[in-house]
Amino acid sequence: MLSCICVYINITEHLKDFIEIQFDPPGQMSAGLTCEMMVTFKPMINEDLVGEVNFLSQTGPFSILLKCTTKKCDLSVDTNKVEFGTTVIGETLKRTFTLTNNGALGTKYEFFKLTGSKLRTVTTAETSLGRLTTADTLRGGTPDSLSMMKKEAAPPGDKKPDQEIVDKASQEGGGTSIDHQGTQAEADAMSGTIGDVEDGEQSPDLAISEIEDYGSLDGMKVGPMSTGEVGPFSSVKLEIIWQPHIPGKVFTEFLISFSDPLSESISIQALANAIDVPVWVERQTVDLKICMYDRLYQDTIIVNNRATTALRLKFEVCKELKNHLELLPKTGYIQAQSQFSAQLKFLPRKSLFQEAGKYFDKETGVLEAPMIIRVADQTQPVPFTVQAVVTTSDMEFDITNINFGCCTIHESVKTRIRLSNKSILPQEYGFVGLPDYVEVQPDDGFGTLLPLESIDLDVIFSPKKAREYKFELNCKSIINREFKIQCEGVGVHPPLDLSHQVIHFAATALYDVSTATVHVNNSHISTNEFTHPVPRIGKGEIVPVGPTSFEFKIPEGAPLTISPSVGTIEPGKKCRVQVRFAPQLEEMDVRKEGVRMASKAMEAKAQKEYQEALQKEKEKADDALEVGEEDQKSGNKGKGKDGKSPAKGKGRQSPGVPTLTVAGPKPFTPPTLENITKDTPAYAAALGSLLRQYKSCFRTYVIPCYVASGKCGNPGELPYTNNNTLYMEVHCPVVKPTLVAISDHGKTTLDFGEVSLGQTIIKSVTIQNISKKTIELTSSLLDTSGPFLMLNALRVLPPDGTHTILISFTPEAGRVFHEVLQINSGTSVLHVTVMGEGVNPIINLDMPTENGAFDIGAVLAGEYLERTFKMQNSSSLSIDYSIKLESLSLLRHAKSQELPSFIKQDEKMKSLVGTQNNNGQNVFDLVPSEGRIAPGATQEVTVTFAPDHPSDHYSDFVKIELFGKKESHSFHIKGMAKKNVMFVHGVDETTVNVESLSESPPSTLEEEELKGILPSVLFSVKSIAKESEFVPGSRDIYVGCVRTMAVSQKKNGEFQFENVQAITSKGFNIDPQRGMVEAGNLKPVTVTWSPPPGHDPNEPVEASIILTLKGDITEQVKVMLRAYVVSDVEDKTDKTESTENTQT
Incomplete structure (x- = not known):
């Protein structure tokens, strides 16, 4: 193996703020050797961090993965489906399941029922680092249908408000069906949002609204642990309880929600089957x-x-x-x-x-x-x-006892009781076992009461005998329950009785009259109670036999009249009583209607005047506008010629909109009720209006008749006993009249006023049919010997038809006349009152008369003379007069066929017309010959006398007739026509007073011979012989002068008696012997005769004298005087005959 060197380069860039690396390079490292590196993590945000630590070696670069994760919840349940199996409704079953959290972060949970419950709103909360999360709103969906919450980073500064998730899906209410499509739809409708909020909140907080569970019908519910907290790496047990109430299969969903936003809700399904009880x-x-x-x-x-x-x-x-x-x-x-x-x-x-x-x-x-x-x-x-x-089944009376008091055997007493049904069921009732003198109405005391209904019943007590009564009213229900009322009363037998207790008037129209007759009987003639019932009160004392008094009291305001209302009846007798029904409208109602109608008429009049004033204002404004436009046109033309405009503020201004001077209808003051009296037209018009609007009604009046034994003492006082009082019930139906008067503002009175005797006045009344039927009219008869007469016949009137009745008034006596004309339409009677007063017309004549004749005087033939007289009306009414002359009468020629008086003396024969003109014109003319004289006035009548030839016998007979019928005054009128101005009058007649109709033949004597013959007149004087002496006789002879129309003639005339001494010796004396006569006058000359000594009374004395008359001509008249002696008896006889002739 080779040795190598390891060098630290860097870490991922986004981790530098949170990760700190401490590494000391060891130098050469042999194979199999190790070195240490210190990594320090400083968490600052709640997020998962992933990166790398980079190194470099001799063999090349390499890196170490670096992860920093947050705490999380790892939640699960042991089962998602809970099965209850089959059970009987009413029993309770429980099932549990386990909720486990395998994560390092604890959380809060909520276990609730989803099926059948309303959606709940889950609000959002803020995180500590400012990131906004949204809580789950999971109340109606299955886990498969729930959507994941989306997390989106919001832009900086964009902050959204909290949002609420609202359910928009329809809810399923049963929860008993396995099909869960409804819950799936609810889950699909849910959504969530994430937004940024401000920092400052600490731990997340879950705010959840309360569950309102309305889906409990399926019997499923959550156990007692519905909310709580599950810690990291722990578990809790949750319970579901089922208590079925309805048989059938049940499928219910439950949901477990968590406060951790990253943890999804867990759905639990519960299955069960419920069967009914046996x-x-x-x-x-x-x-x-x-x-x-x-x-x-x-x-x-x-x-x-x-x-x-x-x-x-x-x-x-x-x-x-x-x-x-x-x-x-x-x-x-x-x-x-x-x-x-x-x-x-x-x-x-x-x-x-x-x-x-x-x-x-x-x-x-x-x-x-x-x-x-x-x-x-x-x-x-x-x-x-x-x-x-x-x-309840109770029925209840409002009273427990009834005391009817005293009631006569001819009448009944009624008491009203109220029966109430206290049950909510209808109940039938009936009054059973009633005595024959008691009845219950209506329906004879049987009926049905509705639930909680009350009914008024009338208990009628009608005693048959005079005794005391005690009895029970027994009311039974349909279930045989009894309800009783104790009753008592006293029967009274009064000493008087009525022939009719109830009067049924026929339907009577307003202002019509209906009458009925009843008899008050006194049948009490014996006090023997064993042979017949006797008058008494209960078992009290018997009323003594004797005269019995009665008195009817009419209720105030009732349109009834009873005659006689007070009387005394002897035993065994009866009294006839008449009841009169005359319905009328209330006077106050008529006055109110009159005020209303008058106000309406005044308002209409004011409105009409207002409209007319507006129209006038409008016309004036239009005229002013036209004038302004013409002035403006003329002004523009002048401006064009002169090149100058009128000065401002001068001249006529352009017309604008005129201001109306009429603000509105004039205010008016309606009449008061006191002004509407019966004699005013407004009252009659209001009465007619109410008659047309009247609706029929029915009224009942009970009239007491007080009874007292014995005769009435003081007038107006009757010592009666209430217990013996009789009652008369009057039924009064009132209907709308079929006929009304429409003339004279609806008045039904024809007042002819004062009418002269013999005069005929005609007035009319118009009636109208205001019913909806055709009626046939008939009328009553007026007094055939009276002054009133209906001139036209009645006819059939259709609806709304009218007819005018003519009535004349011709009084024949000076008194007041009054009659009522009844116009019958079949259902009603219209009473038309006709009245008038006959007045005797009185006319006084003011004229100079002589012996009952109006003497016009003398006039020259061919001229005329006028005289006047006055007629004065002394009566209280106007008088129409007519002046008629007998010469113009149609009977004149028939009367003229009689023999004249100088041939046959007959007192019945009276010559009324004298000499007439030969030219056919009237000698006398009276103007005005007819007319009307007002009461107290005077009428002057001018009489014109125009003869056409000389005569002393012009006369006529004048008659003054009033109203063309009655002759009020008559008198003679006469005049004389003279040939010359001067004439002699007052002498004896020497010729007949009837003038021949033919002209006198011309005289055969020559003119000179005629001049030698003087005209002569006869004048006689009588002396009365007494026992021892003669009374001188005297008589006047008149010398007259005619007023002539000739201008050349002098006005006065002269006369003179010649050779007066020749007649003095015979006892005649004339005074004056000469004189002057004014024109138009008569000068009396007295002629006295005294019998001379030694005169033979059996022999007349005759003498003659010449009378010279100087007027238009000088004329001499021979006056032949005759004197004789008469006895005193003869003188009286002559005076009587003279008076009769004068009257004739």
């Missing part, structure tokens, strides 16, 4: 539904045996329910592969509430009782549950 029941829950206390309920429990041998059974009931629940038999044998029937008896008692304890819910009444069947040689007992809802 004894089982068909119904695990026996539901007895709803049960009542103290009632027996039974059911059958069927037990099955699937084993091949007979088994002994024992039935057990918990001690809390032994007093209420029983299973029979308590012990028995069930044959192989057969059934066994046990009887369940449930009799809940009232003590169940306290004794059941936790098995009974006191609020809901639900009972859940666990039952157990123990089987010999079987560890697991057979359980089942009995369920029931326990309720």
Whole structure:
């Protein structure tokens, strides 16, 4: 062998920071010699280091391998599959296996069930050297499906936050199937990341969330050692417990995870097969539904045996329910592969509430009782549950005693009671064994009460005799339970009775009237109680026989009237009483509707005015805009010519948007309720509106009739007894009327006001059918001898049809008239009130009359004269008058055929029309001949007298008629037509007063001969002879002067009597003998005659005198005087005849 030299060269570069080499070269080394080298390792990072130490020898370089490794875990189990085999459900089996760590590093472990549990989140922790590792999130995959954790170096400065691995796979809940595809999918969904974190943390720490195991149905679970630590080169024993509850095969996976990030989780599989117990029941829950206390309920429990041998059974009931629940038999044998029937008896008692304890819910009444069947040689007992809802069977009255008090034998007393069902089951009930004077309604006291329902029942007590009553109301349920109420009352026999206790009015429309009649009878004529029932209260004293008084009290606000309401009835007699039903709307409701309608109308009016104002504003704005545009155009043209623009701020500005002066509708103040009175149109309109909207209703009124023995004492006071009070029940159905008045704001009153006698006024009322049916109208008859008359006939009215009724009023007497016209539509009656007052028209004439005639005076023939008179209306109404002349009457010619008075004297014959014009025109004309005079006013009438030829007998008869029918006044009118201005009047008639219709023939005498003949007049004077003397007679003769229309004529005339001395000797005296007469006047001249001495009274005295008249011409008239003596009797007779002629 050769010797060599060994020299140290170096070590691997990345090991120089951790490895220190100490080597002293030995020099030449012979073969077989050794030398030492010291290697010092200083660990600074937790990583495996691998390198070489390089040497050089004479034979060449060589190296020594250098390794530095960290501590590691080497984990394993003795088996990955645990088999339990086959077992019966209910039993518990345990299996163990060993977890061994052959490495030098210890670690923490966690043993948990994977199948059927939710995924848990495992958070990451930091290493001591700054490298971030990720914990395993292994809760659902097999070892074959788990992915390895990747370790990647992160770039410097790139730090990622902690991440949580969330399960996105669907979970399998059973855990009883061998197929584990679900767990494989869960494992495939898991991943991990590695990141760099800052330094500073010490040992790694595993943070694991708690397991929420919802897969315990398979019976598999981890033993008591689920977490712990396995040291280096040591082992631990882990346990799996299986307690099956459901028969079938079970495949469950468990997982062992470690805190060491480099150690993979270990999967453990558990296999088992569970079989059912041999004894089982068909119904695990026996539901007895709803049960009542103290009632027996039974059911059958069927037990099955699937084993091949007979088994002994024992039935057990918990001690809390032994007093209420029983299973029979308590012990028995069930044959192989057969059934066994046990009887369940449930009799809940009232003590169940306290004794059941936790098995009974006191609020809901639900009972859940666990039952157990123990089987010999079987560890697991057979359980089942009995369920029931326990309720009471009680029914409860709100009262325990009823006192009906006193009730008459003609009536019934009703008391309302409430029956409540305290059970949650429906219960039938019925009142049985009731006496004949008691009844229960409705349905005669029989019915069904729903769970927890209450019903109101009416107990009606109708005594048949006057005595005291005591009895029981017995209510039985369907299970024969009895509930009783004690009752008492007193029967009363009143001294009076009604023929009808109940009045059923027909359906009556608003503002219509229905009437009914009842009789109040006093049948108490004897106090012998053995022959007939006598009036008394219970067993009290008998009412004495005698007059009995009654009084009806109508409830306030009821639309009923009873007449008579108070009276006294003798024994054996009866009194007829009329009940009147007149429904009306409440006045306050009508007023409120009137305010509403008025407010609505005022609002609409304000809105309309606002819209009109807006329209006007808009029109003004448009006009202003047009004017502005025209001004702007004209301004631009001027600017172009002058080259100057208008100064700023001067001239018309360009129009803009105008500002509206109208802010909104004007506010209005609605009327108050006090302003809506019955006589206003708003009230009538509101009434019509409510009538159209009215809905039918039914009302019942009970009217007491108080009864007292004896006659009424003081008015308004009746010493009655409440116990004898009678009651009358009135049923009042009210319906909507079919007819309403739509004229005059819906008023149904026609007020003609004051109408003159004989005048006819016509007014109308319009009615409308507001129903949905066609109606045929009929009406009542108005007084045939009265002033009212319906002028048109009624007709059939369709829905919403209208008809106008015309009614006339012609009063014939000066008084107030009032009638009601009833318009019947078949179902309702519309009452139309017609009223009016007849007034006698009074007209007073203010005119100068002479002997009952209106004397126009004298006028020249061919001229006319006007006179006036006044008519004054003294009545309280306007009067239409008409003035008629008899000369224009159609009967004038018939009356003129009678013989004139100078041929035949007849008092019945009266000549009303005198001389008329020959030209056919009226002599007299009255203007105005017709018209209307207001109350208290005066009408002036002008009378024109225009004769066409001279005559002293112009006359006519005037009649003043009122309203074209009644003749109010009549009078004569007369006048004279003269040929000359001056004339003589007041002399005796020498010719007839009837003028011939033919013209007088011309005189055959010559004109000169006619001038020598003076016109003459006759004037007679009478002297009255007394016993011893003659009374001088005197008489006036009138000289007149006509007012002429000729301008040339003088106004006055003169007269003079010639040769007066010639007649003085015969006893005549004239005063004055001469004088002047103004135009249009008459001058009286008194002629006195005194019989001269020695005068023969049987002989008349005659004389003549000339009267000279100076007017338009001078004329002389011969006045022939005649005087005679008459006795006093004759003078009176002459005066009477003169008066009659004057009146005629």
